[in-house]
Amino acid sequence: MSQVTITVDAQDYRVEEGSLLIEVLIQNGIKIPYFCYHEALGADGNCRMCMVEIEGQKRPQIACDTIVKEGMGVRTKGENINGVRQRILELELINHPVDCPVCDQAGECKLQDFYMDYGLYDSHIDMRQKIHGKKHVDLGSNVMLDQERCVLCARCTRFTADVTKTHELGIIGRGDHARVSTMPGRKLENPYAMNVVDLCPVGALTSKDFRFHQRVWFLKSTPSVCHGCAMGCNIFIDHNKAKYKEDTIYRFRPRRNDAVNGHFICDAGRLSYKALQENRQKEFELGGDSCTEQEALEAVKTAILEAQNITILIDANLYNEEIERIIVFASGIGATVLCPSDCYYDESFGDTWLKKPWRAANIEYINRTEIEHRLPEGSVDLLISFNHPSSKTVDSRLKIIFATHQGHKADILLPISLFSESSGSLTNIHGMTQHCEKAVEGEAPDLIRLVDMIEGEL
Amino acid sequence: MRDARIVSRRFDIPQIHTIEVARNHGAYEKLHWAFALSSDEIITMIHESGLRGKGGGGAPAGDKWSLMPLNDSRPSYLVVNCDESEPGTFKDRQIIVKDPHLLIEGIILTCYAINAHHAYIYIRGEYAPFQQILQTAIDEAYRAGYLGASADGSDFALDITIHRGAGAYICGEKSALLESMEGKRGHPRLKPKQKECEWYFGNPTLVNNVETIASVPFIVYDGPMAYRAFGTAKSPGTLLFAISGHVERPGVYEAEFGVSMMEYINRFGGGIKGGKKLKAVIPGGASTAVLTAEEAAGATLDYETLQSMRSALGTGGMIVMDEDTDMVEALKNLLEFYRHESCGQCTPCREGTGWSDIIVHNILEGTASSTDIDRLLQLSRTMNGQTICVFAPAVSMVIDSFISKFRDEFEAKLRKDL
Numbered sequence: 014m015s016q017v018t019i020t021v022d023a024q025d026y027r028v029e030e031g032s033l034l035i036e037v038l039i040q041n042g043i044k045i046p047y048f049c050y051h052e053a054l055g056a057d058g059n060c061r062m063c064m065v066e067i068e069g070q071k072r073p074q075i076a077c078d079t080i081v082k083e084g085m086g087v088r089t090k091g092e093n094i095n096g097v098r099q100r101i102l103e104l105e106l107i108n109h110p111v112d113c114p115v116c117d118q119a120g121e122c123k124l125q126d127f128y129m130d131y132g133l134y135d136s137h138i139d140m141r142q143k144i145h146g147k148k149h150v151d152l153g154s155n156v157m158l159d160q161e162r163c164v165l166c167a168r169c170t171r172f173t174a175d176v177t178k179t180h181e182l183g184i185i186g187r188g189d190h191a192r193v194s195t196m197p198g199r200k201l202e203n204p205y206a207m208n209v210v211d212l213c214p215v216g217a218l219t220s221k222d223f224r225f226h227q228r229v230w231f232l233k234s235t236p237s238v239c240h241g242c243a244m245g246c247n248i249f250i251d252h253n254k255a256k257y258k259e260d261t262i263y264r265f266r267p268r269r270n271d272a273v274n275g276h277f278i279c280d281a282g283r284l285s286y287k288a289l290q291e292n293r294q295k296e297f298e299l300g301g302d303s304c305t306e307q308e309a310l311e312a313v314k315t316a317i318l319e320a321q322n323i324t325i326l327i328d329a330n331l332y333n334e335e336i337e338r339i340i341v342f343a344s345g346i347g348a349t350v351l352c353p354s355d356c357y358y359d360e361s362f363g364d365t366w367l368k369k370p371w372r373a374a375n376i377e378y379i380n381r382t383e384i385e386h387r388l389p390e391g392s393v394d395l396l397i398s399f400n401h402p403s404s405k406t407v408d409s410r411l412k413i414i415f416a417t418h419q420g421h422k423a424d425i426l427l428p429i430s431l432f433s434e435s436s437g438s439l440t441n442i443h444g445m446t447q448h449c450e451k452a453v454e455g456e457a458p459d460l461i462r463l464v465d466m467i468e469g470e471l
Numbered sequence: 472m473r474d475a476r477i478v479s480r481r482f483d484i485p486q487i488h489t490i491e492v493a494r495n496h497g498a499y500e501k502l503h504w505a506f507a508l509s510s511d512e513i514i515t516m517i518h519e520s521g522l523r524g525k526g527g528g529g530a531p532a533g534d535k536w537s538l539m540p541l542n543d544s545r546p547s548y549l550v551v552n553c554d555e556s557e558p559g560t561f562k563d564r565q566i567i568v569k570d571p572h573l574l575i576e577g578i579i580l581t582c583y584a585i586n587a588h589h590a591y592i593y594i595r596g597e598y599a600p601f602q603q604i605l606q607t608a609i610d611e612a613y614r615a616g617y618l619g620a621s622a623d624g625s626d627f628a629l630d631i632t633i634h635r636g637a638g639a640y641i642c643g644e645k646s647a648l649l650e651s652m653e654g655k656r657g658h659p660r661l662k663p664k665q666k667e668c669e670w671y672f673g674n675p676t677l678v679n680n681v682e683t684i685a686s687v688p689f690i691v692y693d694g695p696m697a698y699r700a701f702g703t704a705k706s707p708g709t710l711l712f713a714i715s716g717h718v719e720r721p722g723v724y725e726a727e728f729g730v731s732m733m734e735y736i737n738r739f740g741g742g743i744k745g746g747k748k749l750k751a752v753i754p755g756g757a758s759t760a761v762l763t764a765e766e767a768a769g770a771t772l773d774y775e776t777l778q779s780m781r782s783a784l785g786t787g788g789m790i791v792m793d794e795d796t797d798m799v800e801a802l803k804n805l806l807e808f809y810r811h812e813s814c815g816q817c818t819p820c821r822e823g824t825g826w827s828d829i830i831v832h833n834i835l836e837g838t839a840s841s842t843d844i845d846r847l848l849q850l851s852r853t854m855n856g857q858t859i860c861v862f863a864p865a866v867s868m869v870i871d872s873f874i875s876k877f878r879d880e881f882e883a884k885l886r887k888d889l
Contacts, residue, residue, distance in 0.1 A: 061819055064857070073857070107825075144825065188812070
């Protein structure tokens with residue numbers, strides 16, 4: 014593609030010929046307000062907020078419907094254009110309930126942000142003459158609609174029309190009575206439905222799962238990768254440690270990565286944070302009774318030293334670094350490492366987009382090692398399971414389990430941290446290795462630290 | 472004022488809507504002659520005639536036709552816009568009810584010229600009874616062999632399908648009409664960056680008003696110069712002007728462009744009802760700027776003159792208001808219509824039509840303050856030129872003209888203590 018030079022606010026930019034002006038502005042960090050445009054959905058031209066002045070054009074133009082040309086002169090600032098945006102924003106707000114104090118979007122709301130820049134701060138509207146809509150419409154799939162807060166940018170309807178092609182959402186009614194709605198007798202029901210909550214620039218669509226649980230300005234966002242399946246969709250882990258409470262994850266949000274998941278994640282992955290935090294294994298246990306870390310490590314050492322043969326089961330959700338560490342540990346104690354993988358495969362979960370039937374985040378890394386995908390054969394004397402879901406199906410004289418969650422029966426049980434509580438990398442089904450940062454401060458020990466200590470004892 | 476009847480020339484013949492009577496009066500008679508012409512020859516005739524689109528915009532029809540690719544691998548379509556819903560406009564239905572075979576013949580000629588083998592007539596849902604008449608005429612034309620696999624014995628195939636709208640004013644906007652025909656919500660599309668034809672499911676499409684298409688047979692058979700014999704140099708030909716409101720004989724009467732507005736009102740409309748004085752005229756359907764009686768006295772019915780008066784000829788549907796008309800009430804009436812019919816796509820129109828209706832409501836109720844009139848004008852400026860289609864700019868023009876020309880009536884209704 015050839016490049017052209019355009020001037021924005023008296024500064025020159027070399028940009029790709031034929032690109033949309035709004036994309037150029039966003040990519041170059043030039044402030045431009047918009048509701049309806051979205052990188053994944055393209056331009057729709059309905060909100061009229063992204064007005065700019067273009068040299069030689071009589072009237073302001075919308076940047077989302079302007080294609081850059083050689084020598085184009087653009088003004089995004091100034092009294093005139095600010096006035097235009099101000100008056101359009103006033104119209105966006107004319108029938109808006111301005112219920113920010115009780116709105117879950119507050120803090121990440123485009124209406125609020127733009128109001129700070131282009132607000133009138135002096136209402137011209139008689140509040141009694143506002144048009145009212147329904148405040149709580151359950152669209153389905155955890156998505157709640159507040160019609161009054163909607164700016165009708167049509168991002169949600171375009172998502173179901175163009176991305177999922179499920180067409181559940183549409184706009185009904187005309188003029189100032191136009192409303193987002195589901196088609197008659199239908200619910201919003203598709204495996205990616207909750208993305209409309211992220212797409213909604215205002216508080217019209219909120220997640221039943223997240224709303225009223227946490228104010229967004231308290232949340233810290235840590236980049237990570239979803240562990241719901243082998244796709245490795247990029248996410249933000251939004252979490253907060255409130256006073257006297259544990260550091261808690263409140264939601265997963267998609268993090269843009271055009272090479273993996275684009276802008277979206279599936280609902281199953283999005284909601285997987287809940288099971289992650291429930292029923293955590295917190296204590297070291299010996300024969301079902303809690304013990305200290307030291308006692309447990311002692312017992313592990315004795316068991317390894319006395320074992321006739323050792324089989325290690327390794328969970329295909331562990332980080333690459335953890336898997337490598339366990340392989341080294343296993344060769345030191347002469348153990349066979351296996352990863353029985355039937356339990357990870359769920360044909361019904363997969364689809365042709367983001368959801369993969371392999372429901373283990375790092376199955377591809379296991380594939381790239383010598384580790385076999387089978388259950389152990391013959392009698393196992395000592396079984397050491399690193400959080401593998403099939404541990405209980407294997408019979409052995411003695412069982413040691415390193416577990417993130419409760420529900421395991423073992424002679425020695427050691428708690429380990431979650432992926433959100435440590436950092437590491439994962440290799441997704443397409444062979445792409447991605448890094449996850451440590452998000453949450455957990456109580457359970459890091460797996461690699463425990464293995465180091467055990468090896469040190471031997 | 473001389474008689475000028477092109478489209479309405481057979482209107483008064485009894486039973487002309489039946490194919491037998493229509494044929495006895497020349498319908499379809501010269502089709503075979505037209506089929507001997509080439510596409511280019513017909514398009515050149517349309518160019519030379521200066522025919523202008525009669526749906527309100529007045530764009531030269533020949534230019535629009537020339538945008539159609541003649542050798543495209545995709546099928547081409549003609550869509551006849553019969554979503555007539557502009558207040559004060561009721562001319563297209565006259566053609567459908569009185570002389571549907573004229574329209575069908577115009578469609579055959581147009582499709583032949585642009586090489587389209589399927590024409591759609593998009594008719595507004597409320598026109599159900601007229602649609603029946605049109606459908607009967609189409610069926611007759613099929614049976615008589617003017618439509619179908621071989622039109623009038625030629626090797627030109629043509630089908631006509633009527634598509635009923637669901638009653639949205641905005642679907643008269645050509646791109647919203649096509650969206651609606653594609654089964655979507657009737658939202659106007661973003662304008663293309665260069666001049667191009669319209670697209671129906673991605674196929675090249677020509678959209679023309681009923682009356683435009685009904686003018687085609689005359690131009691093709693009698694020649695462009697015969698058409699140019701009527702009207703002015705820049706607005707050639709005739710229009711089915713309509714007149715409603717406070718006149719003695721409201722109705723649709725064809726006249727050539729350039730005639731005096733008052734002469735038209737007096738001759739066809741029979742003057743102002745009850746011998747009252749004229750107060751104002753909306754010249755071309757609701758969406759044009761209102762003219763005062765003085766302006767109307769100097770107006771002629773052509774595109775250029777009305778444009779020079781900062782109004783527009785529009786559809787030529789005049790709404791006449793006598794001296795007793797309350798202009799605030801009249802504006803309220805129009806704004807209720809716009810508020811109801813705004814498609815709701817662009818913010819300035821969706822919210823602006825509603826808010827302006829509320830402000831005028833407040834003025835009528837006597838609860839508006841002295842700043843509200845200027846607020847209304849400011850709002851109208853915001854609605855002008857900042858939306859996808861020309862709906863909001865039209866509303867803006869209406870508001871501006873009512874307030875600037877009759878401001879004293881608005882001020883008289885304001886609450887005095889504010």
